[in-house]
Amino acid sequence: MLFYLVKRLGLSALVIALVVLVLFSLLHLIPGDPATIALGPRATPEAIARYAAKMHLDEPVWRQFLIYVGNAVTGDLGVDVFSDRNVTAVVGDRIGFTLALICASMGWAVLLGLPLGCLAAVRPNSWLDRVTGVLSVGTIAVPSFLVSIWALLIFAVELRWLPAIGAGEPGDTMDQLSHLVLPAFAVGLSWVGYLARMVRASMLEVMAEPYIRSARAFGLRPRKIVYGYALRVAILPTITLIGMGFGGLISAAVFAEIIFARPGIGKLIYDAVMARNFPVVQGAVLVATAMYIGIVLMSDLLIAWFDPRVRESL
Amino acid sequence: MTKPTLSRRGFLASTAAIGAATMTTGWPTMGRAEMGKVLRVRIDGDNNVLDPGFMVGGSEVEAQKQCLPFLAEYVQEGDTFTWRPTYYVTKLEQSEPTRIDFELAEGLQWSNGYGTLKASDVKFSYERMKDSDWAGYFDAMDHVEVTGDLTGTIVLNKPFAPFFMVTLCHGPGAIVCEQAVKDAGGKFTIDFPAVCGPYTYSATPGQRVVFELNPEWTGPAPGYERVEAHVITEVKASELAFDAGEMDCTELSPDTLARYQKEMPEDAGITTAGELQYLWMGMNTEHPKLQDVKVRKAIQHAVDVESILQGAYSGITTKSNGIVCPGLLGQRSQTNYSYDPAKAKALLEEAGVSGLELTLRTLNQQERMLTAQIIQANLAAVGITVKVLPVDSGPFWEMGMESKGDTWQELELWLMRYATTPDPYESTQWFVSSQVGIWNWERWTDEEFDRLYDEGIAETDTAKREEIYLRMQEIMDETGAYVWINHEPEAYLHRADIKINTAPSGELNYRRFEQM
Numbered sequence: 001m002l003f004y005l006v007k008r009l010g011l012s013a014l015v016i017a018l019v020v021l022v023l024f025s026l027l028h029l030i031p032g033d034p035a036t037i038a039l040g041p042r043a044t045p046e047a048i049a050r051y052a053a054k055m056h057l058d059e060p061v062w063r064q065f066l067i068y069v070g071n072a073v074t075g076d077l078g079v080d081v082f083s084d085r086n087v088t089a090v091v092g093d094r095i096g097f098t099l100a101l102i103c104a105s106m107g108w109a110v111l112l113g114l115p116l117g118c119l120a121a122v123r124p125n126s127w128l129d130r131v132t133g134v135l136s137v138g139t140i141a142v143p144s145f146l147v148s149i150w151a152l153l154i155f156a157v158e159l160r161w162l163p164a165i166g167a168g169e170p171g172d173t174m175d176q177l178s179h180l181v182l183p184a185f186a187v188g189l190s191w192v193g194y195l196a197r198m199v200r201a202s203m204l205e206v207m208a209e210p211y212i213r214s215a216r217a218f219g220l221r222p223r224k225i226v227y228g229y230a231l232r233v234a235i236l237p238t239i240t241l242i243g244m245g246f247g248g249l250i251s252a253a254v255f256a257e258i259i260f261a262r263p264g265i266g267k268l269i270y271d272a273v274m275a276r277n278f279p280v281v282q283g284a285v286l287v288a289t290a291m292y293i294g295i296v297l298m299s300d301l302l303i304a305w306f307d308p309r310v311r312e313s314l
Numbered sequence: 315m316t317k318p319t320l321s322r323r324g325f326l327a328s329t330a331a332i333g334a335a336t337m338t339t340g341w342p343t344m345g346r347a348e349m350g351k352v353l354r355v356r357i358d359g360d361n362n363v364l365d366p367g368f369m370v371g372g373s374e375v376e377a378q379k380q381c382l383p384f385l386a387e388y389v390q391e392g393d394t395f396t397w398r399p400t401y402y403v404t405k406l407e408q409s410e411p412t413r414i415d416f417e418l419a420e421g422l423q424w425s426n427g428y429g430t431l432k433a434s435d436v437k438f439s440y441e442r443m444k445d446s447d448w449a450g451y452f453d454a455m456d457h458v459e460v461t462g463d464l465t466g467t468i469v470l471n472k473p474f475a476p477f478f479m480v481t482l483c484h485g486p487g488a489i490v491c492e493q494a495v496k497d498a499g500g501k502f503t504i505d506f507p508a509v510c511g512p513y514t515y516s517a518t519p520g521q522r523v524v525f526e527l528n529p530e531w532t533g534p535a536p537g538y539e540r541v542e543a544h545v546i547t548e549v550k551a552s553e554l555a556f557d558a559g560e561m562d563c564t565e566l567s568p569d570t571l572a573r574y575q576k577e578m579p580e581d582a583g584i585t586t587a588g589e590l591q592y593l594w595m596g597m598n599t600e601h602p603k604l605q606d607v608k609v610r611k612a613i614q615h616a617v618d619v620e621s622i623l624q625g626a627y628s629g630i631t632t633k634s635n636g637i638v639c640p641g642l643l644g645q646r647s648q649t650n651y652s653y654d655p656a657k658a659k660a661l662l663e664e665a666g667v668s669g670l671e672l673t674l675r676t677l678n679q680q681e682r683m684l685t686a687q688i689i690q691a692n693l694a695a696v697g698i699t700v701k702v703l704p705v706d707s708g709p710f711w712e713m714g715m716e717s718k719g720d721t722w723q724e725l726e727l728w729l730m731r732y733a734t735t736p737d738p739y740e741s742t743q744w745f746v747s748s749q750v751g752i753w754n755w756e757r758w759t760d761e762e763f764d765r766l767y768d769e770g771i772a773e774t775d776t777a778k779r780e781e782i783y784l785r786m787q788e789i790m791d792e793t794g795a796y797v798w799i800n801h802e803p804e805a806y807l808h809r810a811d812i813k814i815n816t817a818p819s820g821e822l823n824y825r826r827f828e829q830m
């Protein structure tokens with residue numbers, strides 16, 4: 001297990017190193033002079049020179065790369081072009097909002113998707129299975145930005161049950177939760193469908209296994225068989241899916257954060273791209289990537305922990 | 315020990331009870347804030363640099379207007395924008411063409427214990443601007459003389475008529491506290507080191523900026539006790555927030571302005587701030603295909619601008635007749651050419667040109683692409699084949715610059731939009747001979763135009779200035795290098811019981827908002 005952990009950590013570090021290289025290259029691959037692009041067409045030559053010096057753009061490219069990597073390793077992601085704030089602090093201010101949104105979205109999707117998948121698998125081809133199937137495909141097919149807009153129009157504009165914009169009053173938990181409902185609904189909806197379909201398929205496969213037949217023959221209660229034995233095995237591919245899904249949720253969160261005007265890492269990246277604030281783009285993408293890699297790593301470790309076969313094969 | 319059990323009925327009852335309790339107690343109520351207390355507006359991003367010398371502009375200027383002193387402010391008289399002294403001065407007058415005398419009002423306090431507002435603060439604020447990112451606004455200023463605690467003179471190095479409108483009323487004209495800025499290290503970014511205005515300032519990055527009543531302010535009270543400026547990147551999200559009752563005032567995008575004008579929400583109004591942007595199609599007068607002025611004039615006659623205004627801008631923009639925008643001195647009522655495809659064909663025939671193929675470059679943006687496509691159809695009708703080439707902003711803004719490569723030599727047609735300040739001089743500065751290869755991408759020169767540019771800056775007589783700028787635009791038309799298209803408005807949707815106040819360039823001034 002320890003060897004497996006070390007191997008996975010090494011691979012994760014390699015992926016992050018590649019991401020750093022790509023992010024650094026982006027600045028130089030975009031057509032045009034980086035300083036002019038960042039400061040706008042009417043920037044004075046003095047402002048462009050100041051920017052170039054601040055960003056080390058007047059140094060050779062290899063040296064710029066080494067400076068960037070050296071700083072990133074120590075947690076220094078550079079300085080915001082405009083506000084002079086440390087990018088690590090800027091990203092730190094927003095990451096909590098994105099994590100809250102992603103966890104809430106995946107949380108309610110898991111709470112609803114898993115039981116739906118189990119129920120559909122227990123009674124295959126029943127009306128419940130068919131309804132769940134149609135709903136699942138429906139929710140998977142609708143993109144989250146569309147759900148965001150519909151949810152906003154229905155629940156905020158028309159019914160005025162829930163707030164439309166922002167993250168809520170700082171320090172007021174109920175207000176912050178109320179501001180989380182619509183974005184989490186919009187981001188998580190398609191995952192309800194994904195998870196239900198995934199769990200159903202896995203469960204059907206597991207329920208046909210001989211050991212489940214044996215359990216039935218021994219007269220164990222159906223609930224015990226489904227949740228105690230079958231789901232424990234059927235959940236394994238779902239854990240991988242959830243882990244991978246966090247990456248997708250980070251992308252979906254960008255739309256939700258823009259539409260609901262929520263602070264978050266997705267909106268930070270979007271705003272920084274619009275403002276050509278390259279250090280913030282690089283820092284925020286790097287943190288988002290590291291977050292994603294961390295979650296995938298955790299899901300792999302969870303699978304190893306759940307499944308003795310995986311543990312033994314390591 | 316008993317094992318806890320949950321029956322179906324128990325679950326339903328518990329869920330209903332929790333739901334009811336949540337709805338009746340802690341769940342926040344939506345809707346509008348209390349009248350007269352809170353004003354909720356939109357800003358399109360965080361204020362990253364509040365320092366007038368190094369700001370980006372936009373909402374940072376809005377913040378400066380609430381928290382820092384200015385000597386002059388914009389005022390709209392009928393359809394025209396002009397200026398007047400602010401509450402901060404008891405005197406602001408041009409004693410000589412190069413001298414502007416001022417006297418500050420007594421007893422206005424800086425926050426954080428920095429004492430009263432003094433003439434030395436004005437001197438410090440304006441003289442430091444000459445070494446700032448906004449130094450261009452102070453090119454005409456030589457220095458500031460302090461003649462007393464509250465009195466002084468701004469000395470110009472040449473007569474410069476636009477100084478009041480362009481410099482003193484706008485963000486670069488903000489006055490900062492000398493000692494506070496020095497204590498902050500000579501520059502500040504996300505917070506003011508000291509304020510002297512009706513509001514204090516606090517920001518939560520990515521979320522909002524809050525302006526609250528400044529307890530040390532002795533000037534006129536603003537209309538609202540608290541202003542919450544929410545960071546909403548997308549204007550359409552802000553429009554939805556207005557519809558949901560969570561915003562009191564928001565900017566409108568051009569495409570939705572038309573929809574709101576047709577179906578105005580209940581208790582809402584629209585105010586147009588200014589139209590200080592001008593869009594045109596430019597032609598490279600040095601390009602072999604466009605060297606003949608008859609060909610360029612044929613193109614002028616071939617483009618149906620009215621159909622662009624309706625087709626690409628839903629009829630909400632003002633037709634342009636030149637570079638001077640509506641509400642400014644020197645705005646023209648018509649151009650030297652009109653839509654006349656027959657005349658266009660005749661001019662092409664006269665020039666001996668047939669089967670002409672041209673490339674029209676434009677920013678890859680919805681309205682601009684629609685405009686390009688309409689022009690493409692218009693020119694096809696007179697026998698000119700146009701290829702529309704969408705370009706991203708990085709290369710677009712460099713394509714006419716000689717210092718950025720050779721694209722300027724290939725330029726034929728392009729759609730260009732400039733924003734300007736509320737004085738005609740700024741619009742004209744980009745087309746003088748020295749700008750060829752920089753911003754004068756049409757690459758024509760005219761001695762009379764250059765001379766008039768200098769005269770327009772120095773002339774203080776309004777009628778004479780107007781004549782100068784009208785003539786300059788005639789000269790531009792005569793080059794045949796321009797098809798003037800439109801001026802986009804800065805429009806705001808707001809509650810009907812609010813009278814909003816904006817600068818001509820669209821920055822909101824919350825302190826001058828009124829409840830009706």
